[in-house]
Amino acid sequence: MHRNSNNKKIQVWLPLLFALVMVLGMTLGYLLRGNSSQTRGILMLPGKRSPLQEVVDLVNAKYVDPITDTLNGDMAQAMLAKLDPHSVYIPAVDLSEINEDLQGNFQGIGVEFQIFNDTVNVINVLQGGPSEKAGLQVGDKFVKVGDSLVAGNKITNARIRNLLRGPGASKVLVTIMRNGKLLQFTINRGLIPIPSIDASYKLDSSTGYIRINKFSETTYEEFMASLEKLQKQNFSQLVLDLRGNGGGILTEAVDIADEFLDGNKLIVYTQGYKMPRQEYRCKRDGIFEKGKLVVLVDENTASASEVLTGALQDWDRATIIGRRSFGKGLVQEQYDLSDGAALRLTVARYYTPSGRSIQKPYTHDGNGDYGNDLLKRYQHGELVNADSNKVQNGKAYQTKSGRTVYGGGGIMPDVFVPFDTSVVSASVNKVLSRTTVSNFVYQYYVQNKNELTAYHSGVEFAQKFNKDEDLWNAFANFASKDSLAVNSISAKDKDFLKDHLKALLGRQIWRNEGLYEILNADDEMIKKALEAVKK
Structure with missing residues (x-):
């Protein structure tokens, strides 16, 4: 026994x-x-x-x-x-796709597609990309890729992606349905960028805006191009939007911090039990060391984004607006294994210039508390109540000017902006959980393309498009055919969904830049940011 x-x-x-x-x-x-x-x-x-x-x-x-x-x-x-x-x-099997996101590019044909009714529809064509050069257009429908039938053949996103991607300079023959006619195109695959800058434009006559969604190998280069574009438009203050940015490559964030900080200031240092302290300092004259700077963060701002935010806060270089960031202060190194897999292993911690760790507490018991932290923040009111939006038992540190900041769990903003709970109603979630919205936006765009593309930017579209009620009625009719009743929802939910439809139309026309130009027009954090830069 x-x-x-x-x-x-x-x-x-x-x-x-x-x-x-x-x-x-x-x-x-x-x-x-x-x-x-x-x-x-x-x-x-x-x-x-x-x-x-x-x-x-x-x-x-x-x-x-x-x-x-x-x-x-x-x-x-x-x-x-x-x-x-x-x-x-x-x-x-997963490594290539994961690495592509950090590399900032992949080999493909340069189209964005969605599957509606078992048919692959082209909803965007990359300007100057392989598909545009071959002659593909928005509204085209894939029938075959090579010898593989993809229309009405229970096609999936993964399968069509695998068929369209391939080695650079290789050719792929596609059969397209356009206006009831079958057409064939030979496309030479090429390098397709995965942008890390969602938008860069002027919020008003003197304020620039840049939104970064991640830190990949191309982020600093993209950031400099965006900043130089804004310089030509004579901006004097900047809003840097890091909301939802989950991090990425540390040195890209460090290089961007260097553009805002002068001298040889410490930006961040890393240290682990078997990893000696390594410091990252400013090493060049920055392009924007003096103008007013605001950084926007939320509960999904993490890792390298927190490094950048923490450095700017510790040196009193920027006003941080939003909600407490995620709290990921652990450094990973990625090691390739002999079978093609990889190990991403934590080897050190990040520390801001003042010495604070931004890593929130975690345990090793596998009970899921760490992963459920954001849900608990929401349930405890931390996303809506400034007084509860603080790191419990966090050690106090001092910024350059003597302001108190705290370690032990993310970056606390200087100006708190609560989460808008009105956008998470059951009615809104029911609508957004379906593909009905994206299907409608695509169909509406195809049917009204000439009218919609007459606008020059998302900003102009947000200001001048005056057919909101017509847009809503068209959507309600479309949704009813998809067994989704929307006319009975509250006025507040209706207003939110109308704005959401307009923003998605903006994305359809001008990609992510159009999306954020429209969303930002009525965004509370943007309003707070503009107030801050005017002081």
Whole structure:
């Protein structure tokens, strides 16, 4: 009986022990950059075999069934979950797409598509991209890609994406339905950018606006181009929007901070148990070191975004407006493994110039508290009540001018703006959870293209489009055919959805820049930002 008990204990712990040794023997190589790095090569760890390594060898040599890659991945992830919330195992099948987002580009044909009624519709064509050069247009419908029938064939986003993407300069033959006629086009695949700047334009005669959605390899270059464009328009103050920015490559955020800070000021430093302190300082004259600066943050502003925000706050360079940021202050390095998978391992913590850690507390018990933190903030009123929007038990630090700031869980804004709870009503969520809205916007655009494209920008569209009620009636009629009744919703929900439809039309015409030009016209944080830069 005692022996059976021991065997059960071994069975419980075996996967975790196996995972531990597997990860310890993983490949390590060169560091890409910052908190989203990649490595190549193999590093065999020295020393004699540990009991855990012996267990792995015995399992591989003697176990009754083959040990699959999936099982290896599951065991690796189970072990990493005991370390911290951001150390992860990335299967080989997922690695390419994850890396594309950080690289800021991929090889493809340069179209944005949506699937309506089992048909792949072209809803945007990249200007100057491979598809535009070949002759594709918004409104085209894919019938075949190569020899593969895609229309009415239970096509999925993943399948059409795999068919359209391929090596740079390779060719793909597509059959398109346009105005009832079948047309064929040969497209030469090329490098397609994944922009990290959503919008850059002037909010008023003197205030520039730049929204950054992530920090990829191309972000600093995109940021400088946006700033130089605004300089030609004679701006004197800037609103930098980092809401929803989950981070990315540390050095891209550092380079942007350098454009706002002078001298050799410390921007951030990293340090871990086995990683010595590494400082990142200003190293060049910045393009915007003097003008008034506002940074917008919310509960989804994380990691490298918090590094940038924390540095600007500690040096009293910017006014931070919004809500407490996410609180991710852990640094990851990414290591490629011999089977094509990767390990993204936490190796250090970020510290702002004043010395505060922005990492919020976490435990290793796997109870989900860390992942549910934002939901708890909402339930506890932290997103709507300024007094509750504070780091509990956070250590106090001083900015350059002596203002008190706190560590231990994100960046606290200087000016609090509550979350608008009116946009999360059950009626609104019911409508937005369906594809009805995106389907309608696309169809409305195709039917009214000449009228809509007569506007020159989202700003002009927001100011001059006066057919809101006609737009709503068209949507209500469209939704009813999709078994979605919207005429009975409250006036407040109706107003929100009307504005949402206009913003999505803006995106259809001018991509994300149009979306935010329209959304920002009635945005409370933008209003607070404009008040701040005028003081």
